[in-house]
Amino acid sequence: MTELNLVEAVNAALSCGMSRDDSVLLLGEDIGANGGVFRATNGLQARFGRERVIDAPLAEGGIAGVAVGMAAMGLRPVAEIQFTGFIYPTFDQMINHASRLRNRTRGRLSCPMVLRSPYGAGIHAPEHHSESPEALFAHIPGLRVVIPSTPARAYGLLLAAMRDPDPVVFLEPTRLYRLFKQEVVDDGEALPLDACFMTREGLDVTVVAWGAMVREAMLAAETLEGEGVEVEIIDVATLKPCDFDTILRSVEKTGRCVIVQEAPRSNGFGAEIAAEIGERALYSLQAPICRVAAYDVVVPLYRLERDYIPSVERIIGAIRGVMEGA
Amino acid sequence: MGLHESMDTQIELVQYLSVEGALLVPNAPVEDEKLVAFYEAMTRGRLFDGKAIALQRTGQLGTFASALGQEAVGVGVASAMEPRDVLVPSYRDHCAQFTRGMSMTECLLYWGGDERGSDFQQCRSDFPNCVPVATQISHAVGAAYAFKLRREERVAVTFIGDGGTANGAFYEALNIAGVWNAPVIIVINNNGWAISTPRSLECAAPTLAQKGVAAGIECRQVDGNDVAAMHDVARRAIAKARAGEGPTLIEALTYRLGDHTTADDATRYRDADLVRRAWTREPIARLRAYLLGKGLWSKEREALLLKRCGEEVENAVAAYLATPPQNATAMFDWLYETLPISLRSQRDAARRYSAGGSHD
Numbered sequence: 001m002t003e004l005n006l007v008e009a010v011n012a013a014l015s016c017g018m019s020r021d022d023s024v025l026l027l028g029e030d031i032g033a034n035g036g037v038f039r040a041t042n043g044l045q046a047r048f049g050r051e052r053v054i055d056a057p058l059a060e061g062g063i064a065g066v067a068v069g070m071a072a073m074g075l076r077p078v079a080e081i082q083f084t085g086f087i088y089p090t091f092d093q094m095i096n097h098a099s100r101l102r103n104r105t106r107g108r109l110s111c112p113m114v115l116r117s118p119y120g121a122g123i124h125a126p127e128h129h130s131e132s133p134e135a136l137f138a139h140i141p142g143l144r145v146v147i148p149s150t151p152a153r154a155y156g157l158l159l160a161a162m163r164d165p166d167p168v169v170f171l172e173p174t175r176l177y178r179l180f181k182q183e184v185v186d187d188g189e190a191l192p193l194d195a196c197f198m199t200r201e202g203l204d205v206t207v208v209a210w211g212a213m214v215r216e217a218m219l220a221a222e223t224l225e226g227e228g229v230e231v232e233i234i235d236v237a238t239l240k241p242c243d244f245d246t247i248l249r250s251v252e253k254t255g256r257c258v259i260v261q262e263a264p265r266s267n268g269f270g271a272e273i274a275a276e277i278g279e280r281a282l283y284s285l286q287a288p289i290c291r292v293a294a295y296d297v298v299v300p301l302y303r304l305e306r307d308y309i310p311s312v313e314r315i316i317g318a319i320r321g322v323m324e325g326a
Numbered sequence: 327m328g329l330h331e332s333m334d335t336q337i338e339l340v341q342y343l344s345v346e347g348a349l350l351v352p353n354a355p356v357e358d359e360k361l362v363a364f365y366e367a368m369t370r371g372r373l374f375d376g377k378a379i380a381l382q383r384t385g386q387l388g389t390f391a392s393a394l395g396q397e398a399v400g401v402g403v404a405s406a407m408e409p410r411d412v413l414v415p416s417y418r419d420h421c422a423q424f425t426r427g428m429s430m431t432e433c434l435l436y437w438g439g440d441e442r443g444s445d446f447q448q449c450r451s452d453f454p455n456c457v458p459v460a461t462q463i464s465h466a467v468g469a470a471y472a473f474k475l476r477r478e479e480r481v482a483v484t485f486i487g488d489g490g491t492a493n494g495a496f497y498e499a500l501n502i503a504g505v506w507n508a509p510v511i512i513v514i515n516n517n518g519w520a521i522s523t524p525r526s527l528e529c530a531a532p533t534l535a536q537k538g539v540a541a542g543i544e545c546r547q548v549d550g551n552d553v554a555a556m557h558d559v560a561r562r563a564i565a566k567a568r569a570g571e572g573p574t575l576i577e578a579l580t581y582r583l584g585d586h587t588t589a590d591d592a593t594r595y596r597d598a599d600l601v602r603r604a605w606t607r608e609p610i611a612r613l614r615a616y617l618l619g620k621g622l623w624s625k626e627r628e629a630l631l632l633k634r635c636g637e638e639v640e641n642a643v644a645a646y647l648a649t650p651p652q653n654a655t656a657m658f659d660w661l662y663e664t665l666p667i668s669l670r671s672q673r674d675a676a677r678r679y680s681a682g683g684s685h686d
Contacts, residue, residue, distance in 0.1 A: 025475070051475055057505055062464050062498030069468020069482070072453065073412070075475070077468075092495065096458045097465070103660045104454050106445040110663065142661050165663040194666050241666030 004184040007177040009151035010040045010116075012186045013158035014078065018048050020188060021076060024162055027054040027063060028080030028116075037082055038118055038177055060086050064093035064115060071113040072101060076162060081117040084171065085128025090115060091136070098167040099142030114161045114168045119147075120212055120262050121294075121309050122175035124302040130174075131299060132263035134210075137169045138240040138272075144168040144193060145240040149214035151182040156191030157237060163190060173212040194238045196246040202230035205256040205319055208247055208273055210236040213260040213310060220315040229323060239269050244276045251277055255286035256322040260310055265293035287325030290318045337535045339579070340559055341549040345607045347615025356554040358622055364405065364553045365613050365623065368397035370635045371421040372610060374430055375584075377639045378437065382588040386647065390437045391418045395551070395583030398609035399485075399515050401425055402556025403576075406564050407483055413452040414466040414484035416459075418515065422485065426452055430642030431649070438646060441656075460486060460493035463512060467499050470508035470573075481509040481567040483560075489520020491537055492528050500575065504541035509567035511560065512538075512575045516550065517582035522595040538575030550578030551609040583608065654680035 004012060018024045026041055026048075032055040035042030045053035056063050060081055067077040081087045094115060102110040121130035138145045146161055146168055148154035154172065161168040199214060200221055207217045214235045221231035232250050236242065251257045257277055259270040274289045292310045300308050342351050354361075375394050381387035393400065400421025404413065413419075413426050420433050427448025436443030436455060444454035453469075456462035466484035473480040490496055491514055503510050514534050518525050531537065538545035544566075548559045556578060563574035581604040585592045592601075617623035658665055658673040665673065 057498070057502050059498035059502065061495055062467075062502050065461060065464025065495065065499060066468030066471060066502055069414070069465035069470075070472045071468075072465065073451070073469045073472035075472045092458060092461055093464070096461060097456075101454075102663070104441060104444050105660075106441055107660045107663075108445050108450060109453065194668075241662075241668045244668055 002184055002186060003181040004151045004155070005178045005181045006148070006151045006154045006172065007038050007040050009155040009184050010158055010172060011042055011044070012184065013155045013162070014041060015044060015047065016186060016188050017078075017159055017162040018044065018052065021162070023074060024076045024078065025052040025054065025070070026078050026080065027056045027067065029056055029058055029082050031055060031080050036080060038174070040080065040116075061089040061092055064090035064098070067113045067115070068093055068097045068101065068111055071111040071167070072109045076112050078114040078116060078162060081115060083125070083129045084117050084119040084131040084133055087117050087133065094137070094143065094167065094169065095140050099140050102166065103142060110165055111167045112165050114170050116170045116172065118174040118177065119171040120173045120175055121299055121305045122212065124305070125174070127301060130305065132261075132294070134171055134239055135263060135267065135269045138269050140240070142166065143240055144238060145171070146193060146238050147171045147173065147211040148237065149173070149176070149211055149235045152184050153191060153197065153235070153237065155184050155186070156189060157193065159188065160190035160193045164193060171211070175212045176215065179215075194241050194243055196243045197235040197237055198232070198246070198250070199235045200231065200233040202232035202254065204230045204254055205258060205322055206232045206234060206247070206250040206254045207258045207260060207315070207319065208234045208236060209260040210239065211262060213262050216310060216312050216315055217260055219312045220319060223312070223316055224319055229319065231319060242272070244273070244280070247273060248277065248281045251281045252284040255284055257285070258290045258292060258315065258318045258322055260292045260315055262294055262309055264296045265291060266296050268293060287322040290322050292318045337533050337545055337547045339547050339549060340555045341552050342554040342558070343552045343612055343616055345612055347612045347619060349616065354554065355558045358620065360405070360557070361554060361613065361617060362622055364401050364557065365610070365617060366631055367401045367405070367425060368421070368553065368610050368613070369631055370638070371397045371401065371424060373632070373635045374420070374424070374433070374639050377643060378434065379584075379588060381434070381643065387434065388437050388439050389587050389589045391587045392584035393418050393421050395604065395608050396515060396517055396580045397421045398553035398556050399513065399550045399578045399580055402553040403483060403513055403560040406557055406561040407481070409449070410480050411564070412466070412469050412480065412482045413449065414462050414469065414482055415453065415455055416462060416485045416487060416490070416515070417455045417457050418487070419455075419485045423449070423452070428452070430639060431645040434642060434646035435649060440649070440652065442652070460490040460495040462486070463496055463499035464502065466510050466512065467503045467506070467508050470503070470510035471506055473509055474506070479568050481511060481564050483511045483513065483564070485513045485515050487520060488514060488516040488518065488525050488534060489523060489528050491534050497537070500538060500541040500543065503573040504543045507570070507572040509570070510573045511563045511567060512573065513560070514575070514577040515580065516577055517580050519582050519586065519596075521586045521590060533577060535575060535577035543572060544574045545577070546574060547577045547579065550580030551607050551612060553609055553613055581607065653677070
């Protein structure tokens with residue numbers, strides 16, 4: 001057992017994945033000698049060599065594109081995009097090629113690649129370093145979108161992503177990289193994809209969240225426990241394809257649902273969850289579904305980011321609101 | 327490189343056969359039997375092309391991108407590849423794909439709106455047609471890197487149009503190919519037009535080949551209507567890549583004699599005299615003149631060839647038209663390796679409400 005923070009867990013998963021499968025290789029900007037700007041790939045080039053840990057030219061679209069070509073020829077590339085603000089040039093490749101290659105060729109070629117990136121706000125970063133574009137990827141058929149919320153889940157889910165036969169977009173909450181440590185067993189065991197995690201059980205209200213927001217929801221739940229409110233928390237973990245059944249079962253049990261997302265409110269993934277509940281579990285609801293989200297504004301420069309990110313207080317307010325709506 | 331050094335960016339056009347079919351170099355660098363085979367392959371491609379357009383005009387095929395006049399590029403390059411190599415085509419490369427083993431029926435299925443057309447039964451590792459311009463070049467570079475990493479003596483060959491070289495994706499991939507010394511050959515099919523935009527409005531550089539200079543890779547410019555030159559330059563580039571000596575960028579100068587696709591009308595933007603002049607430089611008549619001059623071809627052989635190719639095309643069309651549509655649920659079959667649970671109800675709905683294909 002080792003106590004690891006989230007970025008160390010990512011590093012451990014990459015190292016384990018590479019040691020167990022020669023077809024796994026890493027590519028990205030500054031991931032070699034520098035070990036990545038967040039050190040996610042620290043020490044890996046020294047261990048696995050320059051051919052398998054590649055300092056790529058500064059060209060995000062090209063990085064994603066060569067990863068598609070590598071994956072189609074039997075490698076399992078894990079491409080790092082340094083920040084999500086720079087991930088948009090990869091859309092062409094991820095949407096037009098990575099997500100479709102298996103379908104277009106009727107399974108003759110496939111694209112088992114992982115596109116990793118630190119994502120989300122909360123680290124006082126410069127402009128374009130704090131984006132939350134998960135819904136943009138989650139709209140695309142053929143992709144998997146995975147977001148861990150703890151070091152152990154980062155380790156297990158990233159291993160699963162590396163072993164998955166289809167392309168995975170793996171978004172790592174930057175804020176959690178070094179926020180806390182957790183015991184992580186570096187045993188090469190993957191966690192299931194396409195499955196939500198029941199993170200906290202409760203009878204009164206379901207809070208659905210992912211990434212850094214799971215931690216905020218936990219803090220809110222601890223506060224509300226003192227008021228006698230039992231909060232159930234579901235960590236979505238895989239947004240695409242999403243395990244709605246687990247969410248619906250929880251909502252049917254509690255009768256209330258608060259969805260928390262760090263991304264802007266409108267057209268976000270929370271809306272998809274709300275729609276599923278509306279279609280399939282409406283009559284279980286004792287109160288309207290509530291979304292807590294960032295505002296529909298450009299991610300502000302960091303002096304205002306604490307006002308932008310959904311806070312524990314806003315989550316508590318939303319939970320109290322749905323409890324009163326009963 | 328010091329301040330006083332400079333690079334020689336002069337790129338010479340490689341041409342072996344004149345437009346009249348005369349040999350321009352002392353010894354033919356390509357064997358006679360090969361040239362006969364290229365002639366037959368180009369003719370086969372052109373017959374198919376004409377038939378595909380006719381099928382589209384009669385509502386039996388969707389939009390089709392003709393390669394009329396550009397047969398020497400595809401045949402010359404693909405014939406220099408080995409089966410173990412990988413082709414990463416654009417969307418106008420069926421002459422190359424036929425050489426690789428893609429069947430005419432598969433080509434028709436693709437343009438006829440059926441994904442099974444990209445499930446090539448022969449060239450299993452070749453990539454499917456790429457429609458988003460320039461995005462395929464990086465796939466070839468990635469594939470080439472995979473070969474290099476595994477110490478496989480394989481190369482990747484990719485095609486792009488002249489317009490595509492204006493796209494950022496092209497430059498990124500070219501640059502990475504150079505840095506990685508990847509065994510990749512990038513062929514610019516410069517047919518003069520990016521739909522209606524002429525080459526002169528796409529790029530101010532004297533040649534497109536020299537775009538490789540800044541990426542540090544070898545650049546060649548070839549008469550793309552001279553199949554002997556195309557083949558020989560491609561063969562050398564492939565041998566070089568296979569030997570671990572890096573990528574090559576080849577600009578093939580050809581001309582699009584047809585419309586961009588069957589949805590296009592080139593008379594809106596193109597002078598008819600230009601097209602008439604281009605017909606005097608086209609690849610098939612040129613090679614025929616050479617072969618006839620050397621006694622390697624005859625009217626009898628021509629008639630036999632046309633008959634054989636005509637029958638092959640008709641058989642392919644019949645097989646295409648007789649191919650039953652897929653079930654509606656085929657949309658879900660290859661989306662992921664295993665259909666996610668959350669998609670099962672959508673697949674069931676597709677089955678229940680199926681309108682087009684046959685039912686399960």
